[in-house]
Amino acid sequence: MQQATRIFSILAAAGLLPAFLAAPAPQMSYGENTGAVGGVNPPIPTVTISSGSLYGDSSLLGEIAKPSPISGGDSAIVPDADVTLVNGQEADSKLGLYLDFNSVENPQPLRGTGGQTAPGPRTYEYEKLNPDIFAPPGTDSGDVPQAQWPLGLSHNRFGTGGKSGWARQQNTDQLPRATEMAGVDMRLAPHAYRELHWHSANEWSLMLKGSVRLAAVNENGESFVDDISAGDVWFFPAGVPHSIQALDEGCEFLLVFDQGDFSEDGTALISEMFIRNPKEVLSKNLQTPVSAFDDLPSDQLYIFTGTPAPANISEQNMTGPAGILPYDQSYTYHFSQQEPYVVPGGSVKIIDTTTFPIAKGFSAALVTVQPGAMRELHWHLESDEWNYFLQGSARVTVFSPPESSRTFDFTAGDVGYIPAVFSHYIENTGTEDVIFLEVLQQPKFTDISVAQWLALTPKQVVKDTLHLPDSTLDNLPKVKTYLKPGNKNLTALAANPNGTAAYEPAD
Numbered sequence: 001m002q003q004a005t006r007i008f009s010i011l012a013a014a015g016l017l018p019a020f021l022a023a024p025a026p027q028m029s030y031g032e033n034t035g036a037v038g039g040v041n042p043p044i045p046t047v048t049i050s051s052g053s054l055y056g057d058s059s060l061l062g063e064i065a066k067p068s069p070i071s072g073g074d075s076a077i078v079p080d081a082d083v084t085l086v087n088g089q090e091a092d093s094k095l096g097l098y099l100d101f102n103s104v105e106n107p108q109p110l111r112g113t114g115g116q117t118a119p120g121p122r123t124y125e126y127e128k129l130n131p132d133i134f135a136p137p138g139t140d141s142g143d144v145p146q147a148q149w150p151l152g153l154s155h156n157r158f159g160t161g162g163k164s165g166w167a168r169q170q171n172t173d174q175l176p177r178a179t180e181m182a183g184v185d186m187r188l189a190p191h192a193y194r195e196l197h198w199h200s201a202n203e204w205s206l207m208l209k210g211s212v213r214l215a216a217v218n219e220n221g222e223s224f225v226d227d228i229s230a231g232d233v234w235f236f237p238a239g240v241p242h243s244i245q246a247l248d249e250g251c252e253f254l255l256v257f258d259q260g261d262f263s264e265d266g267t268a269l270i271s272e273m274f275i276r277n278p279k280e281v282l283s284k285n286l287q288t289p290v291s292a293f294d295d296l297p298s299d300q301l302y303i304f305t306g307t308p309a310p311a312n313i314s315e316q317n318m319t320g321p322a323g324i325l326p327y328d329q330s331y332t333y334h335f336s337q338q339e340p341y342v343v344p345g346g347s348v349k350i351i352d353t354t355t356f357p358i359a360k361g362f363s364a365a366l367v368t369v370q371p372g373a374m375r376e377l378h379w380h381l382e383s384d385e386w387n388y389f390l391q392g393s394a395r396v397t398v399f400s401p402p403e404s405s406r407t408f409d410f411t412a413g414d415v416g417y418i419p420a421v422f423s424h425y426i427e428n429t430g431t432e433d434v435i436f437l438e439v440l441q442q443p444k445f446t447d448i449s450v451a452q453w454l455a456l457t458p459k460q461v462v463k464d465t466l467h468l469p470d471s472t473l474d475n476l477p478k479v480k481t482y483l484k485p486g487n488k489n490l491t492a493l494a495a496n497p498n499g500t501a502a503y504e505p506a507d
């Protein structure tokens with residue numbers, strides 16, 4: 001060290017050190033991003049470049065460099081006195097209470113007796129949206145594949161020819177573990193088309209807003225045309241060519257594909273197929289002069305504006321000798337008109353091959369969870385689960401056997417992915433109903449309910465294993481309830497950690 005200082009002094013005395021090296025080392029001023037809301041304005045070091053060199057000097061290498069300041073000034077840590085905790089943050093971390101960081105400016109990764117403040121650079125909005133990632137419940141452990149993706153972070157591909165629409169997607173690029181299913185969120189302006197196309201994956205869709213006219217033809221020459229609106233479902237088998245046109249109000253819909261690496265940019269479009277074949281062949285194939293192809297689009301159309309579809313759907317009913325698609329193979333199901341199955345805490349609607357036989361690999365539940373309530377602890381037997389959150393805020397703990405678990409937070413527009421047999425729940429952490437979709441690759445929608453399993457297992461076996469009291473075991477419902485009602489105050493347990501406040505509001 002003495003030698004290093006001496007070298008430094010000699011260099012400085014000889015005027016061999018550039019001026020900026022002789023000054024104290026510049027420090028970044030960390031903390032919240034101070035840019036405009038929604039803007040990007042990274043902290044910029046307050047350094048005046050007084051030399052032309054992009055590099056420092058080799059005398060800055062550890063062992064010979066002048067000591068850097070190790071306390072005080074710009075390197076100081078936010079003192080603990082500035083830290084404001086939220087309700088439940090000091091409670092036993094194993095209670096794992098939901099922490100609402102929206103009530104503080106500067107959330108801190110502290111829970112129970114663990115964690116530490118976060119003085120470094122960060123953007124608080126991420127941590128307010130993901131409190132269970134930032135200050136995890138004490139029960140989280142080990143490594144679990146990423147289970148959450150906000151579609152708000154997905155690249156948006158615009159349609160062509162003006163304000164025709166857009167699409168954004170989630171596949172294995174975003175969630176590497178989501179190997180069995182991928183999703184697309186698509187918007188079509190009034191009268192806009194998703195171009196005539198086909199693909200190698202099966203396509204299942206839930207209409208989110210507005211209405212569309214769908215048309216398709218199968219391998220038998222049987223034709224199909226139908227209008228559906230928000231809350232309805234469609235299914236197109238792999239390879240079946242189809243068209244989608246928004247009706248007067250436009251629409252937005254969700255697509256789920258049974259290939260994790262499916263890309264919306266990789267579908268087979270009819271415009272490209274025509275562009276990529278010799279005109280001699282096109283002429284022969286359609287038995288028409290080559291001049292018929294003079295106005296073919298020169299590039300793919302993808303999503304584009306079009307002529308309004310006639311209100312009377314029968315005018316677009318193209319039927320050949322094979323007739324229309326048989327009803328039991330219909331590509332649509334008017335799911336919006338299905339009454340929900342109401343249970344304490346919310347409601348459930350199930351669609352699978354029982355009532356929608358064409359959608360062979362797909363089963364789904366559309367679940368509404370009231371504030372404080374949760375979709376009960378369960379898992380699925382054969383299939384991974386693909387989720388989409390239509391409304392509200394929720395959290396999910398994914399238990400990855402044998403000994404890992406991680407808790408993820410979700411808000412409207414997020415995708416979730418949970419591998420088969422991994423247990424999970426979906427707890428409403430907000431003040432409005434959570435509405436979410438569970439999609440499985442199974443012919444029937446099934447799950448194993450933890451509460452029902454314990455209720456239907458010999459009592460002595462459960463007692464010897466989990467040491468639960470008789471009063472608990474005698475109250476377990478023998479029927480599957482799907483949901484469990486709960487207290488809207490998610491930190492009520494902090495007042496009496498041994499109590500019933502998770503599911504019973506205090507008087």
Ligand SMILES: *[C@@H]1O[C@H](CO)[C@@H](O)[C@H](O)[C@H]1NC(C)=O
Pocket residue numbers: 225313314317319324
């Ligand atoms: C289309 O035409 C077929 C055969 O005439 C008929 O059975 C079917 O109901 C029609 N569908 C619509 C939507 O008009």
Ligand SMILES: *[C@@H]1O[C@H](CO)[C@@H](O)[C@H](O)[C@H]1NC(C)=O
Pocket residue numbers: 312313314315
């Ligand atoms: C709808 O179109 C069909 C076929 O063109 C026609 O027979 C029918 O009368 C029309 N219905 C109405 C309400 O205009």
Ligand SMILES: *[C@@H]1O[C@H](CO)[C@@H](O)[C@H](O)[C@H]1NC(C)=O
Pocket residue numbers: 087489490491492493494495
């Ligand atoms: C929730 O319960 C906690 C613990 O009893 C209490 O401190 C807090 O004020 C409650 N919150 C609301 C919104 O009632």
Ligand SMILES: *[C@@H]1O[C@H](CO)[C@@H](O)[C@H](O)[C@H]1NC(C)=O
Pocket residue numbers: 496497498
């Ligand atoms: C919770 O129960 C444990 C053991 O039953 C007891 O030691 C503890 O004091 C109780 N805590 C509260 C806050 O009631």
